[in-house]
Amino acid sequence: MKKIITLVIVSALGGIFTLGAYKLMFEEEKPIIASSPETQATFLPTRNVGNLMYSNEAPDFTAAAENTVNAVVHVKNVTMSSGETSFQDFFYGRRSPHPQVGTGSGVIINADGYIITNNHVIKNAQELSVTLNNNKTYNAELIGADAKTDIALLKIEADTELPFVTFSDSDNAKIGEWVLAVGNPFNLTSTVTAGIISAKSRDLSGASTQSFIQTDAAVNPGNSGGALVNTNGELVGINTAISSQTGSYIGYSFAVPSNIAKKVIEDIMEYGNVQNGILGIQGGDLNSDLAEQLDIDETEGVYVGSVVEGSGADKAGLQKGDIIKEIDNKEVSKFSDLTGHLNAKRPNDIVRLKLSRDGELKTVSVTLAKNDTYVMPLVGRVKNTSQADLKKFKAKNGVKITQLNDEYAGYWEKNGVVKGCIITAINDEPVYSIDDVKNLIKNRSSYDALRIELINIDGEIERYNFR
Known part of the structure; x- marks a missing residue:
């Protein structure tokens, strides 16, 4: 038995020796893989260490x-x-x-x-x-x-002088600038949140009629009408809206720029209403698709699709096809840039436009006019008439149709009513200007019929009754 065990051990040792000798002599040598010191060093906070030294320079609110x-x-x-109105109202009468x-x-x-x-x-x-x-x-x-x-x-009539906020120039506010939103969300007392200006000249309507400052400062229901201020405590805007599917803040809020708010309240205090300065163009934002359709190289700016007859733009020589690149030395890349600047202007103010026309830049001065147009329900856009218009239709008074309502254009045209026709009376009251039209429409109950008297393209007086 001892001989057998000895023989097995000797055989095993011989096999180990033979395998080791084979690996040493015949197998190719391979490098050992390990983490290099250089790789680890890349995780050290090199430049960040320097930045941390200046952490005390963060804005103080x-x-x-x-x-x-x-x-x-x-x-x-x-x-x-x-x-x-509920189902019970039909049986028990309308609730008080x-x-x-x-x-x-x-x-x-x-x-x-x-x-x-x-x-x-x-x-x-x-x-x-x-x-x-x-x-x-x-x-x-x-x-x-x-x-x-x-x-x-x-x-309000207070018994002492009140603390107040001063206006800043919202045109000078920069994207990335720190701002505070101060208001009363959820009926809480004054609450302060901080963020940055995310964008300017935002239009939420889709009709290029708005020009909001967009921020990421938290704004919730109850904040409407509150202050958006810079780090100096100066008013940059009036918090107005949030972008949310839930009704609460999810990342974006919008404020009326202080320049627009200031101009509106000054008009109200001085004139009793807002004085809007009108440029007198219709157009839209440029982009790659529109530039391709128009066969032009420009992709930024406001494309002038038409110029309103007799407007400041018309008198200054603006033409269809012009591209507005700047207004008062401020870049115009989209229509809301133009709208935001004009909303802080009044009739008779002068603005300087930089235009691109046939590839050449030129600068023109435009005197803004008072708005003499109004979008009338069912009909479309109307404007004050000239004596020449009245003489053409043998009318003593009226307002001129300049654009038909898209939905009802076919109906009007079938009855001989086109652009240029004159509306002489609304609800049996003669109209002499768009102010008359505004007042008659404004004072009309939604349950009342709308009666329109006009002169069609053939010079015939017609009356229409809408309910």
């Missing part, structure tokens, strides 16, 4: 917040509502109106108690009250409002 919170107020709006309370924010803009807020915050108000940050409450008077810009002006 405390002074701006202290200067703003006491000038931002809580606005309460009491309206009378009957609610939506009951008070409904809405809330928002506002910004004190001078020591005398003038307050800016949003039009939608005070819309249809039966009672308005304002609560300051010190919990004092005052009745508020509505001085005026503008639905187009969503800006309203209130006034």
Whole structure:
């Protein structure tokens, strides 16, 4: 037995020796893989170490917040509502109106108690009250409002001078600049959130009528009408809207630029309404697809599709096909850039436009005109008439149709009503200007018929009755 065990051990040792000798003599040598010191070193915070040394240079919001919170107020709006018509109303009669309370924010803009807020915050108000940050409450008077810009002006009578926020030039606000949003979300007292300006000249309507400042400062229901301020505590904008499917903040908020808000309230205080300076063009944003259709190389700017007859643009020589590149030395890449600048202007203000025409740049000065057009329900756009227009149709008064409503254009044209025809009366009242048209439409109940008297292309007087 011992001999057998010895033989097995000797055989095993012989096999090990033979295998080792084979590997040593015949197998190719391979390198050992290991982590290199250089690879590990790339994870060291090289340049970041330097940046950390300057962390104390991050913006300090405390002074701006202290200067703003006491000038931002809580606005309460009491309206009378009957609610939506229900099935029970048909059996038991319509329920009597009951008070409904809405809330928002506002910004004190001078020591005398003038307050800016949003039009939608005070819309249809039966009672308005304002609560300051010190919990004092005052009745508020509505001085005026503008639905187009969503800006309203209130006034309270306080027993002392009030803290207020000063305006900054919103044209000078930069993308990436830090801002604070101050308001009363969810009926809380003044709340401050911080963010940056994400974009400028944002249009949410799709009709190029708006020019908001976009930020990522958290804004929620109740913030409407509150302040958007820079790190100096100066008013950059009035917080107005959020982009959300839930109704609460998810990343983007929008503010009316301070230049527009300031101009609107100055107009309300001086004239009682907003004075809009009209350039007098119709057009749209340029992009690659449109540039290809028009066979041009430009992809940025506002393409002039048509020029309104008798407007400032017409008198300055603007033409169809012009591309507006700048206004008052400010770049215009889309229509809302143009809209935002013009919304801070009045009739008779002069703006300088840089145009591209047939590949050549030229600069022209345009005197803005008062808006003499109005979009009339069912009909389309109308404007004040000239004596030549009235003489042509043998009319004593009226407004001129300049563009037919797209939905009803076929109906009107079939009855001989085209661009250039004259509307002489609405609801049996003669009209002499678009102001007459606005007032008659505004004072008309939604249940009333709309009666229109006009002169068609053949010079015949016709009357139409819409319900």
